[in-house]
Amino acid sequence: MQPTLRELADKNGLLIGCAVATDPLGAMMRDGPTPYSTVLAEQFNIITAENATKFGHLSTGPGAYDWSLADALFDFAQRHRMQMRFHTGLWHNQLPTWLDESKHRSNEIAAIARDHLAAVGRRYGDRMYCWDVVNEPISDKPDQPGADSGPLRDTIWKRALGDDYLATVHHWAHEAAPHAKLVLNDYGTDIAGAKTDALYAVVNDLLARSVPLHAVGFQMHLLHGQRYDPSAVTANFQRFADLGVEIHITEMDVAIAPMSGDRQSRLKQQAQAYRDVLAAAMKVKGFTVFQTWGFTDRHSWVPKFTKCDDAALPLDENLLPKPAYFALREALQQAGQSHMPFPVPLPSDPGGRG
Numbered sequence: 001m002q003p004t005l006r007e008l009a010d011k012n013g014l015l016i017g018c019a020v021a022t023d024p025l026g027a028m029m030r031d032g033p034t035p036y037s038t039v040l041a042e043q044f045n046i047i048t049a050e051n052a053t054k055f056g057h058l059s060t061g062p063g064a065y066d067w068s069l070a071d072a073l074f075d076f077a078q079r080h081r082m083q084m085r086f087h088t089g090l091w092h093n094q095l096p097t098w099l100d101e102s103k104h105r106s107n108e109i110a111a112i113a114r115d116h117l118a119a120v121g122r123r124y125g126d127r128m129y130c131w132d133v134v135n136e137p138i139s140d141k142p143d144q145p146g147a148d149s150g151p152l153r154d155t156i157w158k159r160a161l162g163d164d165y166l167a168t169v170h171h172w173a174h175e176a177a178p179h180a181k182l183v184l185n186d187y188g189t190d191i192a193g194a195k196t197d198a199l200y201a202v203v204n205d206l207l208a209r210s211v212p213l214h215a216v217g218f219q220m221h222l223l224h225g226q227r228y229d230p231s232a233v234t235a236n237f238q239r240f241a242d243l244g245v246e247i248h249i250t251e252m253d254v255a256i257a258p259m260s261g262d263r264q265s266r267l268k269q270q271a272q273a274y275r276d277v278l279a280a281a282m283k284v285k286g287f288t289v290f291q292t293w294g295f296t297d298r299h300s301w302v303p304k305f306t307k308c309d310d311a312a313l314p315l316d317e318n319l320l321p322k323p324a325y326f327a328l329r330e331a332l333q334q335a336g337q338s339h340m341p342f343p344v345p346l347p348s349d350p351g352g353r354g
């Protein structure tokens, strides 16, 4: 029998995982094990809610929460000895409907941010491996004039809390969840470029001031036909790892719609992209987490986002492995025992707290 991704990752001291979509999570909660949850538990040792733990999904009103889906995911992870990435604390999307910038003063928005981080930390702080505290804080056009000039995106949180808000909220998150690795997660920073430089400057500055920040998340959505030179990915990750942070790939998917050739050839190109990225990352000491944004083409955000029919994940609509799955497995096998980053502890007692 061929080993699962999880078995290979365990040997390498790596966490391998994916985002869990809301509908199948609801089904698992209602009906118990499903084919989807069986594959999850077999193949992965870390999971993340695709949407269920975003502020807008958790919140039912000011200071009020419905934790039921999130609890179900944390319980599932614990039963199956998986780690959890909490995604996310503060983001500029998928916010609660009651949070209206025109109706709240800055100090009220600051209190909302602090209270939310405290609530998440109280409930899950001891059970999360890592936490994307602020999602996508880096400006898309850091070198151009306008509201988004400078390294940081112009968001409700930055406007309320000020230019140094990342430091502020990381301190709050650390207070709320002292054992969680705090992550700065963004897209479009997978290889060198202006946005990557902005991210680097921000990370460097936060670390220099001893702000709690333990990992950088690279989303790795390859949705526009981009093909990275693997050495460019290694070099970029190494630059960040040299600052002393863990490197996480957090949301990889590879769209086939922009590729040329028949379906079989596109699936091969896709497999190569997955293999290249994972192998490139595994060259970097400090690379500890590899996650895709979903695992089956049945539940993928890509067609909705790109408005194109697609198949961007390693398993097909019927939960069967595609060439991309085998490519990931090969990349893990080829790394063999050589990739031992910081050994990542898995929860050892399925009955206890992870």
Ligand code: XIL
Binding pocket: 050, 051, 135, 219, 251, 301
């Ligand atoms: C996406 C989800 O996949 C969609 O279902 C939802 O409609 C929008 O958000 N970067 C992120 C993720 O950090 O939270 C986003 O998830 C995808 C892009």
